Amino acid sequence: MERKVDVAIIGAGSAGLYALAQVRRRTKNFVLIDGGELGTTCARVGCMPSKVLIQIAEDYHRRAQLGREGIEGGDQLRVSGPEVMEHVQDLRDIFVDKVLSHSTDEMGDEFIPEYARFLEPGLLQAGEQRIRARSVVIATGSTPVVPPAWRDFGDRILTTDEVFELEDLPASLAVIGLGVIGLELGQAFSRLGVEVTGVDQLETIGRLDDPEVAASAIQLIGKEFPLWLGEAAAIEEAEDGRLRVSAGERSVLVDKVLVSAGRRPNLESLDPARAGIELNADGVPDYDPNTMQIGELPVFIAGDVNGDLPLLHEAGDEGRIAGINACSDTPVAFRRKTPLYITFCDPNIVQVGARLSELDEATTLVAGANFAMLGRALIMGRNKGLVRLYADRASGRLLGASMVAPQGEHLGHLLNWSIEQRLTVLQMLRMPFYHPVIEEILQPVLRELVVKSGLAPEDYPPDLEPL
Amino acid sequence: MERKVDVAIIGAGSAGLYALAQVRRRTKNFVLIDGGELGTTCARVGCMPSKVLIQIAEDYHRRAQLGREGIEGGDQLRVSGPEVMEHVQDLRDIFVDKVLSHSTDEMGDEFIPEYARFLEPGLLQAGEQRIRARSVVIATGSTPVVPPAWRDFGDRILTTDEVFELEDLPASLAVIGLGVIGLELGQAFSRLGVEVTGVDQLETIGRLDDPEVAASAIQLIGKEFPLWLGEAAAIEEAEDGRLRVSAGERSVLVDKVLVSAGRRPNLESLDPARAGIELNADGVPDYDPNTMQIGELPVFIAGDVNGDLPLLHEAGDEGRIAGINACSDTPVAFRRKTPLYITFCDPNIVQVGARLSELDEATTLVAGANFAMLGRALIMGRNKGLVRLYADRASGRLLGASMVAPQGEHLGHLLNWSIEQRLTVLQMLRMPFYHPVIEEILQPVLRELVVKSGLAPEDYPPDLEPL
Numbered sequence: 001m002e003r004k005v006d007v008a009i010i011g012a013g014s015a016g017l018y019a020l021a022q023v024r025r026r027t028k029n030f031v032l033i034d035g036g037e038l039g040t041t042c043a044r045v046g047c048m049p050s051k052v053l054i055q056i057a058e059d060y061h062r063r064a065q066l067g068r069e070g071i072e073g074g075d076q077l078r079v080s081g082p083e084v085m086e087h088v089q090d091l092r093d094i095f096v097d098k099v100l101s102h103s104t105d106e107m108g109d110e111f112i113p114e115y116a117r118f119l120e121p122g123l124l125q126a127g128e129q130r131i132r133a134r135s136v137v138i139a140t141g142s143t144p145v146v147p148p149a150w151r152d153f154g155d156r157i158l159t160t161d162e163v164f165e166l167e168d169l170p171a172s173l174a175v176i177g178l179g180v181i182g183l184e185l186g187q188a189f190s191r192l193g194v195e196v197t198g199v200d201q202l203e204t205i206g207r208l209d210d211p212e213v214a215a216s217a218i219q220l221i222g223k224e225f226p227l228w229l230g231e232a233a234a235i236e237e238a239e240d241g242r243l244r245v246s247a248g249e250r251s252v253l254v255d256k257v258l259v260s261a262g263r264r265p266n267l268e269s270l271d272p273a274r275a276g277i278e279l280n281a282d283g284v285p286d287y288d289p290n291t292m293q294i295g296e297l298p299v300f301i302a303g304d305v306n307g308d309l310p311l312l313h314e315a316g317d318e319g320r321i322a323g324i325n326a327c328s329d330t331p332v333a334f335r336r337k338t339p340l341y342i343t344f345c346d347p348n349i350v351q352v353g354a355r356l357s358e359l360d361e362a363t364t365l366v367a368g369a370n371f372a373m374l375g376r377a378l379i380m381g382r383n384k385g386l387v388r389l390y391a392d393r394a395s396g397r398l399l400g401a402s403m404v405a406p407q408g409e410h411l412g413h414l415l416n417w418s419i420e421q422r423l424t425v426l427q428m429l430r431m432p433f434y435h436p437v438i439e440e441i442l443q444p445v446l447r448e449l450v451v452k453s454g455l456a457p458e459d460y461p462p463d464l465e466p467l
Numbered sequence: 468m469e470r471k472v473d474v475a476i477i478g479a480g481s482a483g484l485y486a487l488a489q490v491r492r493r494t495k496n497f498v499l500i501d502g503g504e505l506g507t508t509c510a511r512v513g514c515m516p517s518k519v520l521i522q523i524a525e526d527y528h529r530r531a532q533l534g535r536e537g538i539e540g541g542d543q544l545r546v547s548g549p550e551v552m553e554h555v556q557d558l559r560d561i562f563v564d565k566v567l568s569h570s571t572d573e574m575g576d577e578f579i580p581e582y583a584r585f586l587e588p589g590l591l592q593a594g595e596q597r598i599r600a601r602s603v604v605i606a607t608g609s610t611p612v613v614p615p616a617w618r619d620f621g622d623r624i625l626t627t628d629e630v631f632e633l634e635d636l637p638a639s640l641a642v643i644g645l646g647v648i649g650l651e652l653g654q655a656f657s658r659l660g661v662e663v664t665g666v667d668q669l670e671t672i673g674r675l676d677d678p679e680v681a682a683s684a685i686q687l688i689g690k691e692f693p694l695w696l697g698e699a700a701a702i703e704e705a706e707d708g709r710l711r712v713s714a715g716e717r718s719v720l721v722d723k724v725l726v727s728a729g730r731r732p733n734l735e736s737l738d739p740a741r742a743g744i745e746l747n748a749d750g751v752p753d754y755d756p757n758t759m760q761i762g763e764l765p766v767f768i769a770g771d772v773n774g775d776l777p778l779l780h781e782a783g784d785e786g787r788i789a790g791i792n793a794c795s796d797t798p799v800a801f802r803r804k805t806p807l808y809i810t811f812c813d814p815n816i817v818q819v820g821a822r823l824s825e826l827d828e829a830t831t832l833v834a835g836a837n838f839a840m841l842g843r844a845l846i847m848g849r850n851k852g853l854v855r856l857y858a859d860r861a862s863g864r865l866l867g868a869s870m871v872a873p874q875g876e877h878l879g880h881l882l883n884w885s886i887e888q889r890l891t892v893l894q895m896l897r898m899p900f901y902h903p904v905i906e907e908i909l910q911p912v913l914r915e916l917v918v919k920s921g922l923a924p925e926d927y928p929p930d931l932e933p934l
Contacts, residue, residue: 022928042902047902047903048842048846048903051842051843051846051903052846055536055846055847055848056536056537056538059529059532059533059536059538060533060536060538062526062529065526066526066527066544068554069522069523069526069527069550069551069554070523070546070547070548070549070550070551070552070553070554071523071526071527071544071545071546071547071551072544072545072546072547072550073540073543073544073545074544076540076543076544077533077538077539077540077541077543077544078538078539078540079537079538079539080537080538080539081537082537083536083537083539084536084537084538085537086537087535087536087537091845091846094845095842098840290934311901311902312901312902312903313899313900313901313902317930317931320928320931321931324927324931332927332933333933333934334927334931334932334933334934335897335931335932335933335934337898337899338899340899340901342901342904373565375515375518375562376518378558378561379515379518379519379522379558380522381522407877409901409904410874410877410880410881410904410906412901413877413881413899413900413901413904413906414877414880414881414884416898416899417881417884417885417898417899418884420898420899421888421890423888430802430804431804431883431884431887432780432804432805432807432880432883432884432887433780433880434778434779434780434807434809434876434879434880435509435514435778435779435780436514436515436518436779437809437876437877437880438877439877439880460791460799460801461489461787463784464784464787464788464791464801464802465801465802466799466800466801466802467757467800467801467802
């Protein structure tokens with residue numbers, strides 16, 4: 001027997017739950033289907049536990065500053081690996097419980113704890129049930145990629161699915177893949193005393209494409225643990241149950257390997273072809289990012305599964321757009337936000353708006369400043385890093401920014417909102433900058449761009465605006 | 468003999484130096500006069516050394532979080548008072564040197580290291596020199612107010628002029644006056660182990676006029692050291708060379724008293740009446756804040772001396788405006804910035820734009836949120852505080868904000884720039900908020916204001932914008 005619903009949402013992660021909230025307002029006839037572990041990637045194995053580990057690592061790392069400040073005993077601080085991991089898990093559990101109590105906990109048979117797959121367009125199999133849905137939201141998330149051969153190394157191979165479950169810190173760890181996850185966790189473990197080696201086949205880290213910012217980031221992070229860039233990693237069984245990780249000429253013996261080399265959309269097991277969904281060369285369907293619709297099908301794809309923006313705030317928008325449009329006769333197009341990417345390593349790596357590699361050198365102005373002499377950064381003992389801004393030569397509008405910066409997460413918001421407002425560098429320079437704050441780093445950069453752009457008034461300092 | 472100049476700048480502090488930069492571009496015939504200690508209030512005895520002390524205190528205070536995070540030995544950390552003060556002084560000296568090397572160090576006889584006073588309009592006496600100036604910039608700063616009777620207690624009475632010179636931390640300290648300075652230094656000393664008692668005759672602290680934010684701030688700061696509010700302080704000589712500080716029924720014995728009850732403009736010794744400058748009831752001349760001109764006189768008044776905005780970034784604007792107009796035939800009016808006040812206590816106290824007491828209840832919407840359950844604040848162990856936003860009921864435009872908030876300094880910039888852009892709460896809600904960040908605290912507040920303002924679209928979540 002077929003159960004008929006208006007909307008079937010596949011996946012009870014962040015995107016699926018955001019979709020659910022919109023669907024619920026529009027119909028009472030829906031199902032949410034998820035056969036996997038509940039609680040969202042963000043709360044269980046993503047944003048939240050990683051930030052806890054980072055916070056602990058930063059607090060411990062701070063001991064290096066205490067001596068010069070007149071605080072004695074910093075060198076006596078000790079890390080208890082089991083307690084660190086217990087704290088990570090405790091807070092993680094709070095965040096997961098919060099998600100569950102707001103979502104699936106009190107759902108009746110509208111929630112189906114099974115994996116779904118398409119039988120034909122609009123028809124899903126979920127466990128014993130067949131669901132006939134007028135529209136479908138696919139929000140099945142993604143899974144860490146681990147080369148099959150490495151799976152044989154068993155529990156010495158970690159991904160974000162396992163790493164937060166550790167009961168103690170490993171003595172040594174190779175981190176393969178230095179994107180957001182690899183950098184955040186690699187640096188945090190390193191600061192907590194784990195002997196970390198970072199490996200990436202790219203010549204950059206944190207997806208930085210601005211060569212100056214990348215060089216600064218590599219230099220700063222590379223001081224804390226070795227970064228082997230530009231060569232692919234290989235893993236072999238070694239003596240004593242350890243693993244030998246090598247890249248080109250270099251190799252190291254480690255207890256564990258964290259594989260953070262990307263995530264694969266959870267699509268295959270849905271049997272998308274049966275629903276008429278074609279996958280492109282990247283293995284995901286083409287979809288309209290303003291409606292989340294796949295082609296002309298009554299199918300909407302939101303969150304990490306579409307392979308685009310693996311970020312909570314984007315998954316929230318995508319889930320809601322998908323949920324709204326799954327209930328609409330004609331899909332509504334919504335504006336998407338100015339890009340913002342933050343890697344919460346220290347200093348933060350932040351990219352806002354357009355990337356340098358997307359911009360035309362001839363029409364783009366670039367300027368930057370480092371933190372060496374910025375008052376507040378000096379006071380914090382965190383005067384390392386570089387901010388670069390990109391502006392349109394003709395209009396003077398800010399187009400993008402890239403940085404490795406103390407408290408870069410906040411600079412990122414300020415710059416992102418400025419791009420959203422289509423501000424020129426002159427308008428930005430005329431905004432208040434308190435003293436002494438990290439935001440002041442933007443002033444010399446903006447000033448340089450104002451001069452280069454020809455927006456600078458002749459008679460007055462550019463940051464003063466005649467009435 | 469009279470020395471004739473185009474412009475005389477009296478005062479080589481921040482405002483005077485900013486004025487100097489503008490004057491230099493417009494004439495070669497000027498003098499800068501300052502008989503006091505050089506290096507600016509900001510660098511010597513204000514923003515900078517206070518931030519150093521606060522940074523040390525925050526780093527030491529953080530030990531309370533270490534245990535739950537699995538870091539052992541936090542209770543073994545010890546403060547060395549002499550080393551703390553030495554670090555404050557070392558960094559302070561770096562900042563002062565930086566100011567001097569950029570300003571008076573290489574000036575010849577254009578710099579006159581004397582106190583100036585007016586003999587008649589346009590005529591100044593500075594030491595042996597008589598200066599005839601076509602226009603004058605008054606940038607003489609301000610001085611901490613200490614009731615004359617308290618001066619008799621000698622070096623047990625401290626102001627910001629003396630406190631950073633201490634060679635060790637006092638065992639006990641009363642802080643009289645809980646504005647910016649009293650709160651910042653009182654809390655920092657308290658966290659470093661000094662037994663601090665705070666006293667203010669007002670019923671609020673940090674100039675907060677929003678009763679809910681004030682209550683939250685008083686509760687949070689009051690947990691760290693006692694705040695005696697609503698009664699004036701008295702000081703008496705006590706046994707053992709200590710001082711007895713009392714307010715109403717309460718009294719305490721202390722080693723030192725920090726008097727942070729306001730600053731008085733340095734005007735009197737200028738003999739302003741001789742220049743035709745009248746002082747108003749507040750003891751300062753009336754002036755135009757857009758030109759900095761006093762009445763119709765060729766005299767401009769910038770920085771702390773005008774009694775308005777004792778903030779570095781405002782002094783910078785005022786100094787430059789004064790400098791420009793001291794060289795102009797007709798004064799040019801410049802736009803002034805949206806107010807931003809930050810007290811760098813922890814959590815930060817921040818006030819942006821209009822104050823609640825300035826707004827009409829009937830036309831203003833107010834909403835707030837506390838940090839108790841905000842993910843990132845929980846992770847930081849800093850989930851205390853309250854943010855309140857004020858919006859115009861008719862237009863939905865953000866008018867102001869008041870908060871006691873972790874990382875409030877950054878929220879303050881984001882909100883201030885939003886007010887400068889005349890954004891509505893709906894426009895703000897549609898901006899990107901990353902996850903998990905402190906900025907997310909604004910989302911529920913903005914959402915509530917969007918609903919209250921009637922700006923919320925009927926069909927869609929307000930933070931999504933249909934194309």
